[in-house]
Amino acid sequence: xxxxxxxxxxxxxxxxxxxxxxxxxxxxxxxxxxxxxxxxxxxxxxxxxxxxxxxxxxxxxxxxxxxxxxxxxxxxxxxxxxxxxxxxxxxxxxxxxxxxxxxxxxxxxxxxxxxxxxxxxxxxxxxxxxxxxxxxxxxxxxxxxxxxxxxxxxxxxxxxxxxxxxxxxxxxxxxxxxxxxxxxxxxxxxxxxxxxxxxxxxxxxxxxxxxxxxxxxxxxxxxxxxxxxxxxxxxxxxxxxxxxxxxxxxxxxxxxxxxxxxxxxxxxxxxxxxxxxxxxxxxxxxxxxxxxxxxxxxxxxxxxxxxxxxxxxxxx
Numbered sequence: 001x002x003x004x005x006x007x008x009x010x011x012x013x014x015x016x017x018x019x020x021x022x023x024x025x026x027x028x029x030x031x032x033x034x035x036x037x038x039x040x041x042x043x044x045x046x047x048x049x050x051x052x053x054x055x056x057x058x059x060x061x062x063x064x065x066x067x068x069x070x071x072x073x074x075x076x077x078x079x080x081x082x083x084x085x086x087x088x089x090x091x092x093x094x095x096x097x098x099x100x101x102x103x104x105x106x107x108x109x110x111x112x113x114x115x116x117x118x119x120x121x122x123x124x125x126x127x128x129x130x131x132x133x134x135x136x137x138x139x140x141x142x143x144x145x146x147x148x149x150x151x152x153x154x155x156x157x158x159x160x161x162x163x164x165x166x167x168x169x170x171x172x173x174x175x176x177x178x179x180x181x182x183x184x185x186x187x188x189x190x191x192x193x194x195x196x197x198x199x200x201x202x203x204x205x206x207x208x209x210x211x212x213x214x215x216x217x218x219x220x221x222x223x224x225x226x227x228x229x230x231x232x233x234x235x236x237x238x239x240x241x242x243x244x245x246x247x248x249x250x251x252x253x254x255x256x257x258x259x260x261x262x263x264x265x266x267x268x269x270x271x272x273x274x275x276x277x278x279x280x281x282x283x284x285x286x287x288x289x290x291x292x293x294x295x296x297x298x299x300x301x302x303x304x305x306x307x308x309x310x311x312x313x314x315x316x
Contacts, residue, residue, distance in 0.1 A: 021302040026261070029051065029052045030087055044096070045071075046095075046096040047094070049082070049083045049094075053090070054136060058136070058137075061093050061143075063103075063146050063158070064150075067101060067171070069098075070098070075093075077286075078149075079302070081194075081286055082306070085302060096128065102115070105154060107153060107182075108175045109181050109222075121154065122162065126315075131239060141316075143167060145166060145184070146198045148173055149206070159195065161184055162268060168270070168312045172197075173200065173203055173283070175210065178232075179221060195270075195273070199275070199277065200276075200283070205282045207225075209225045237264075245263075248261060250298055257295075257296035259296055259299045261275055262274040280294055285300060286306060299313060
C-alpha cells in the first residue's frame with residue numbers, strides 16, 4: 001500500500017459495512033458553511049458551525065478528521081452531535097480539511113502525505129483561530145481540540161507544541177508516539193492541560209496496549225499504550241496521585257462492550273481521563289452514527305468530550 005493510500009484505508013476500515021448509517025440527528029438552528037483561505041500560499045478549507053444565538057466570548061472547538069476523511073465527513077460520523085451541543089452551550093465548531101485528507105502529526109514513521117511533505121498545519125490552525133476571533137469574537141482562552149485517529153494524533157502535537165494555545169484536547173483512537181517515533185519537539189515550557197483519551201481494546205490500527213500502528217501493509221511507527229499515554233500527560237500536569245478506575249453503567253444488555261473510565265486528578269490541576277472501551281474498535285462512539293461493529297453503547301464521545309471541556313478553566 002503506497003503512502004497516499006494509507007489514509008483511505010482508515011476510512012475503508014471504519015466503513016467496512018458501508019458505514020451502516022446514521023439515525024436522525026437532532027435538528028440544528030445554526031449555520032453550517034464551508035470556508036476557504038490561503039495560508040502561506042496554500043489553499044486550505046474547513047467547515048464551520050455557528051449557533052444562531054451565539055454569545056460573545058464563546059469557546060471554539062476544532063474537530064479533526066482521520067486520514068482518508070475530511071471535515072464534512074467528520075461532522076457526519078460524529079452524528080452532528082457537536083453541532084447540537086454547540087446550540088445548547090454556545091460554542092463554535094470548526095471541522096478542518098487535512099492536506100490530501102491527512103494531517104502532519106508527530107509520528108516520525110508516518111508515510112502520510114501531510115507528514116512526508118511537512119505541511120504547515122499549525123499556521124492553518126492559527127489562521128482559523130484569527131478568523132473566528134475577527135468574525136465571531138471567540139474567547140481565545142477557551143480553545144479546544146478533538147480528533148480521531150490521524151486527527152487525534154494532531155491533537156497530541158498541539159498539546160506538546162502549542163499548550164499555551166489550547167485549554168484542552170480529546171483524542172480518539174490514538175496514543176502518543178514513543179520517543180523513538182516522535183517527530184515533534186515538545187515546548188521547553190510545558191503547561192498543564194486537560195486531556196481526554198478514548199481508545200478501544202480491540203482497535204486493529206492503534207494498539208491499546210502500545211506497539212506498532214499498522215494500516216494494511218503500512219506501518220506508522222510505535223506508540224505508547226493507552227494507559228502510558230494518560231500517565232504521560234498526568235505527569236506533565238504534576239499529578240502524582242494514583243488513577244481511579246470506574247466501570248460505566250451498561251446500557252444495552254446485548255452490547256458486548258464495556259467501558260472503564262480511568263481518571264488522574266488532584267485539586268487545582270487539570271485532569272486526565274482515559275476511557276478504555278473493552279471490545280471497542282477504531283471508531284468514534286456516538287448515538288447517531290453506526291460504524292457497524294466494535295462501537296459501544298455505554299459511551300457517547302461528543303457528549304463526554306464537551307462535558308469535559310465545559311469544566312476546564314480558561315487559559316490564563
